[in-house]
Amino acid sequence: xxxxxxxxxxxxxxxxxxxxxRYKILMAILLAGEIGxxxxxxxxxxxxxxxxxxxxxLNQQGLITIRSAGMEITQEGKDVLDxxxxxxxxxxxxxxxxxxxxxxxxxxxxIIVPGDSEENNLAKSLLGQVAAKQLNCLxxxxxxxxxxxxxxxxxxxxxxxxxxxxxTLTYVAxxxxxxxxxxxxxxxxxxxxxxxxxxxxRTLYLPDHLSEEAYNMMMKEPVIxxxxxxxxxxxxxxxxxxxxxxxxxxxxxxxxxxxxxEQAGAVGEAFGYYxxxxxxxxxxxxxxxxxxxxxxxxxxxxxxxxGSSKATAIGSYLKHAPPQTVLITDEGAAKELVKQNRDIx
Amino acid sequence: xxxxxxxxxxxxxxxxxxxxxRYKILMAILLAGEIGxxxxxxxxxxxxxxxxxxxxxLNQQGLITIRSAGMEITQEGKDVLDxxxxxxxxxxxxxxxxxxxxxxxxxxxxIIVPGDSEENNLAKSLLGQVAAKQLNCLxxxxxxxxxxxxxxxxxxxxxxxxxxxxxTLTYVAxxxxxxxxxxxxxxxxxxxxxxxxxxxxRTLYLPDHLSEEAYNMMMKEPVIxxxxxxxxxxxxxxxxxxxxxxxxxxxxxxxxxxxxxEQAGAVGEAFGYYxxxxxxxxxxxxxxxxxxxxxxxxxxxxxxxxGSSKATAIGSYLKHAPPQTVLITDEGAAKELVKQNRDIx
DNA sequence: TTTTAGTTGGACAATATTTGTCCCACTACT
DNA sequence: AGTAGTGGGACAAATATTGTCCAACTAAAA
Numbered sequence: 001x002x003x004x005x006x007x008x009x010x011x012x013x014x015x016x017x018x019x020x021x022r023y024k025i026l027m028a029i030l031l032a033g034e035i036g037x038x039x040x041x042x043x044x045x046x047x048x049x050x051x052x053x054x055x056x057x058l059n060q061q062g063l064i065t066i067r068s069a070g071m072e073i074t075q076e077g078k079d080v081l082d083x084x085x086x087x088x089x090x091x092x093x094x095x096x097x098x099x100x101x102x103x104x105x106x107x108x109x110x111i112i113v114p115g116d117s118e119e120n121n122l123a124k125s126l127l128g129q130v131a132a133k134q135l136n137c138l139x140x141x142x143x144x145x146x147x148x149x150x151x152x153x154x155x156x157x158x159x160x161x162x163x164x165x166x167x168t169l170t171y172v173a174x175x176x177x178x179x180x181x182x183x184x185x186x187x188x189x190x191x192x193x194x195x196x197x198x199x200x201x202r203t204l205y206l207p208d209h210l211s212e213e214a215y216n217m218m219m220k221e222p223v224i225x226x227x228x229x230x231x232x233x234x235x236x237x238x239x240x241x242x243x244x245x246x247x248x249x250x251x252x253x254x255x256x257x258x259x260x261x262e263q264a265g266a267v268g269e270a271f272g273y274y275x276x277x278x279x280x281x282x283x284x285x286x287x288x289x290x291x292x293x294x295x296x297x298x299x300x301x302x303x304x305x306x307g308s309s310k311a312t313a314i315g316s317y318l319k320h321a322p323p324q325t326v327l328i329t330d331e332g333a334a335k336e337l338v339k340q341n342r343d344i345x
Numbered sequence: 346x347x348x349x350x351x352x353x354x355x356x357x358x359x360x361x362x363x364x365x366x367r368y369k370i371l372m373a374i375l376l377a378g379e380i381g382x383x384x385x386x387x388x389x390x391x392x393x394x395x396x397x398x399x400x401x402x403l404n405q406q407g408l409i410t411i412r413s414a415g416m417e418i419t420q421e422g423k424d425v426l427d428x429x430x431x432x433x434x435x436x437x438x439x440x441x442x443x444x445x446x447x448x449x450x451x452x453x454x455x456i457i458v459p460g461d462s463e464e465n466n467l468a469k470s471l472l473g474q475v476a477a478k479q480l481n482c483l484x485x486x487x488x489x490x491x492x493x494x495x496x497x498x499x500x501x502x503x504x505x506x507x508x509x510x511x512x513t514l515t516y517v518a519x520x521x522x523x524x525x526x527x528x529x530x531x532x533x534x535x536x537x538x539x540x541x542x543x544x545x546x547r548t549l550y551l552p553d554h555l556s557e558e559a560y561n562m563m564m565k566e567p568v569i570x571x572x573x574x575x576x577x578x579x580x581x582x583x584x585x586x587x588x589x590x591x592x593x594x595x596x597x598x599x600x601x602x603x604x605x606x607e608q609a610g611a612v613g614e615a616f617g618y619y620x621x622x623x624x625x626x627x628x629x630x631x632x633x634x635x636x637x638x639x640x641x642x643x644x645x646x647x648x649x650x651x652g653s654s655k656a657t658a659i660g661s662y663l664k665h666a667p668p669q670t671v672l673i674t675d676e677g678a679a680k681e682l683v684k685q686n687r688d689i690x
Numbered sequence: 691t692t693t694t695a696g697t698t699g700g701a702c703a704a705t706a707t708t709t710g711t712c713c714c715a716c717t718a719c720t
Numbered sequence: 721a722g723t724a725g726t727g728g729g730a731c732a733a734a735t736a737t738t739g740t741c742c743a744a745c746t747a748a749a750a
Contacts, residue, residue: 008429011368037697061356069747071698379726
């Protein structure tokens with residue numbers, strides 16, 4: 001059966017391009033609801049003319065309706081989209097990519113969504129959807145889920161209601177508040193996850209970054225201690241992977257610290273650890289939150305990060321990521337990852 | 346699964362065209378062996394430039410090798426071709442056509458090969474291959490197979506060795522020699538079938554067309570009688586369908602007879618009977634050979650005829666063909682057939 | 691009601707691509 | 721040595737694609 005697919009690919013190699021392009025457009029129309037040609041073309045990064053050509057085609061095929069108020073997907077379009085979901089995966093070679101990454105980094109699983117979430121909102125939204133779905137698969141009722149901050153993780157919230165069934169999960173913030181937007185902090189995200197799924201949440205209202213003295217003191221506080229003990233009971237951690245420099249900036253690190261981090265060759269960040277390109281932790285922030293060692297005993301780790309420019313950061317973290325990690329990323333990052341690996345060898 | 350195919354067709358409707366075109370070229374290269382661009386383009390009815398574009402593509406895909414001596418198919422190309430055989434059928438909508446014809450004419454089965462054997466040697470050769478394969482499927486060891494004359498039937502011989510397994514079949518000529526080329530006579534064909542399959546053959550060395558007197562006399566001859574009795578033991582008849590006027594000409598019919606036939610509105614011919622467009626036998630030649638009545642008790646009838654211009658003839662015969670008939674034809678004839686049927690209704 | 695921001699479809703010149711058609715150097719046979 | 725066939729290079733002509741307008745229209749907002 002797979003043989004047949006490969007034969008088709010061999011004899012009509014331009015097929016994946018066409019398929020993906022139209023899939024992207026159709027998906028965009030589905031997600032955007034009623035949308036015009038120009039807005040659409042911006043969304044899918046195609047010229048207005050090309051979008052027009054393709055939408056005309058899709059219209060002719062009865063997959064979309066196209067009235068003077070805008071374009072909308074038809075039921076048939078939705079059906080086609082649904083049927084094609086898996087094929088897209090196969091035709092795009094994403095499955096091979098997934099296997100490749102899973103093996104090179106020794107991970108539990110890799111899921112790649114088509115597109116590049118940096119350029120494309122669709123990919124971003126797919127990333128969130130898939131993450132939500134995975135979260136549902138990996139959790140049992142009443143378990144504890146630790147979540148970190150960042151835009152990618154935050155965006156998962158809107159798909160949770162749809163994909164996560166009633167399980168009364170408890171969401172705990174995996175780290176304290178860092179100097180960034182409230183919407184992107186672990187605290188807020190844990191709370192929003194809880195709201196979306198009718199679950200509970202426990203939050204850490206502490207600055208992420210503390211002086212040694214204050215840190216030690218706080219660790220003795222019963223409220224904090226109790227919270228930290230939750231980390232040992234955590235079943236699933238869902239976290240992002242950040243670019244080192246960007247995280248340092250968002251944390252409002254001092255110029256000296258930034259310099260230290262930079263000189264150490266840090267490229268990626270996760271859980272307060274900065275990793276260089278070989279995956280070694282070269283710098284650590286005395287962070288309040290889940291610790292690297294604790295991660296190893298967690299059942300499932302859901303690493304969600306996409307965008308081609310984040311590839312280096314992702315790679316650096318994955319080098320020593322626990323083997324029970326499930327990576328959810330996008331085509332852009334994945335391709336960049338294997339490219340970088342190729343260049344090394 | 347079929348759903349998926351339809352979804353693909355919906356979103357990439359140009360796929361069948363590409364697929365078929367390249368399939369045709371690849372098939373042509375396979376059949377022709379080492380062949381040049383210009384000869385090839387003639388074979389597949391494409392301009393030299395387009396053939397070039399496609400062969401370049403196929404070469405790049407590693408499906409053919411392309412040296413200064415000519416182009417040849419690679420093993421991979423053969424594999425692809427083999428895998429794609431069934432898909433081509435589906436994508437081209439031939440399966441639907443087959444079902445349609447099978448129902449309208451109440452036949453046992455219809456097999457349609459892509460292309461038009463009138464314009465395209467590939468279709469012709471496919472027709473032969475499929476017929477050979479079917480013959481293999483429908484026969485049991487030591488059975489008797491009756492064969493008629495004509496180019497289409499004659500061309501089956503070269504594929505018999507490949508497709509028909511050792512069964513020691515006996516081939517009998519279904520009719521006597523008619524005034525045409527030796528190579529196209531039933532006698533010769535029966536003999537060549539026997540040679541190709543290591544079988545036996547019995548031939549009728551009698552003119553097909555006799556005076557009444559001579560006919561009656563001959564029917565009393567023991568040698569002939571014995572031969573004719575074989576027809577009752579025949580398990581499979583494999584026959585062509587001819588255009589009425591063409592057959593009359595090939596038979597060297599007298600001008601008067603031709604006129605009679607023409608006036609009767611005959612369009613098709615088989616087994617010495619001329620049929621008008623309603624399928625009624627309007628003229629009969631006192632032919633030495635298998636009789637229409639005998640056909641009805643034969644287990645399997647393999648009707649092999651292709652080419653769009655033969656559609657009328659094929660249709661006229663099929664109107665009253667025995668229900669155990671298996672029709673093997675080509676896309677050109679099949680499409681023309683349904684078109685004519687549509688025009689009537 | 692008017693305004694406004696959005697929509698499609700038409701138009702068209704600029705630009706790319708495809709196409710038909712040569713020719714040339716080469717090769718495998720005769 | 722001759723010949724019929726080969727692929728690849730080249731290039732003008734034809735055709736298709738592309739970017740970019742604009743006009744007419746629509747629906748919702750003001």
